Amino acid sequence: MTIDEVLGKISERFGSNVLKVYKKNEKRAYVDIYPKDIVEFTKYIFKGLGLRFNIASAVDDFGTIEILYHFSLDRGGFVITIRAVLDKEDPDIDTITTVTRSAWWIEREIHELFGVRFNGNHDMRPLLLPDDWPQGVYPLRKNFVVPKRDSRKA
């Protein structure tokens, strides 16, 4: 399948639930969707079309938090990125670990670094941060200030 065929199939299947399709070049395309549809999209792209889940990236865009789910079709040589924009005040989205186990760790990571809740994912233990990390402090958000190291403490 070519990148145009895959984008065509996604648009055909989800119709007006696809907010925007942006084909950057022959190897990269970005598809904007409503956050509520993420599980349906993942099911179709991962299980139906057989794309591989690369990873998800979260971006703090000041007013909002974007989550980008990168999928690649290795036989076609391209990456399709699904973008869901969340409200920064109380960001939450459904988990896709019910579709693929490969999202297990990245959802834990985005949860602790950006403070996004993944509804339905019951394993939200810290992955990278220490167990005594303060609640409600998210280090990859833009308003996080790196604390000055006190040189008197070792």
Place this chain on the structure above:
Amino acid sequence: MSYKPTIPIGPYHPLQEEPEFYKLVVDGEKVVDVDVRIGWNHRGIEKISESKSFDQSIFIVERICGICSSSHPITCVQAVEDIAGIEVPERALYIRSIIQELERLHSHMLWVGLAGHFLGYNTVFMWGWKYREPICDIMETVTGNRQNYAMLKVGGVRRDIEKEHVSYILTRLDEFLRQLDLLKGAVLDDPVIHARLKGVGILTKEKAVDYAALGPTARASGVDIDVRRDHPYAAYDRIKWNVITQSEGDVFAKTVVRILEMYESVSIIRQCLDDMPKGPIDSKPKDIPPGEGIGQVEAPRGECIHYIKSDGTNSPVRHKVRAPTYMNFPTFRETVIGQTVSDATIILAAIDPCYCCTERMLVVDTEDKDLMNAQGLIRLSQEKTRRLKDEMGIK
């Protein structure tokens, strides 16, 4: 619920090179549950990169891993080149491929050594690490350093491969190949290694796809993926080579994939050196426009992917880094559970979790102008043993 004993390994453990914490829940000799806790080595590189310029962040990501010192920088520059649509000169693409394959050679060799070590077969460990030396010497000759080569820049590479380097690389590669033949025979035909690795820690094809496993871990389970072929970058689409796959999915298959891949890497380097065109090595790009870019590279352990978002300034707004071990690691739930405790170490090591090795095996004493080579170090070791014996009164 009956009480199940737990075996904690780590986070700091004399047998481990890097800090991580494994919790094995066992029933007798059998592992019934396993969990891993990482984060002891978290340095916040994604956050640091947001405060660096595009040129500087390449050097930051080079230090993510001690031995993948070209995979992360190539991924990073490719992501930036994707944002701006920068064309890279042909010669630079060939040099990128050569550096990548040299890195794969020494990394796979290092793994074979470590695998031997985890099996308690330390002869393989000694061989593997000794035979890796020609590759590190080539790296030092070509780039000036055994690790952390600083070869990459957006739009090209920073150093050329000179004409006099080519014959040196080819001679040392021949030497490496002879040793690789020996090692392949010794490892793949050894009945003890067969007994320890065959049928151990099997990852089925379905599970490998579900966990989105990568690199040799996936290819040993029959998943035919390789970024070098599927998403061609550098010069990989200009030369002939094969993707190695196996169907068994056990630790032995992962070993076979890595050893056979080393032969492919040698062939790729030779072809690149033959075909490398003359010309510039840097397209000298100026500004990076606002936008998003993704870079993908087949690192020795699997696909490495970076996502970079730019707002038109000279530093990234967001720089997401995903190393291959991140996807391969969670497969331990499928491979370790049900196996014995004694096999758990080699199964956990089979995905090649990233280890660090940048220390040099060379002692330079500037006072006496004394340069020590391998023989010198052996002599040093023998002298020390003799001294200890004298001190302890052992004849």
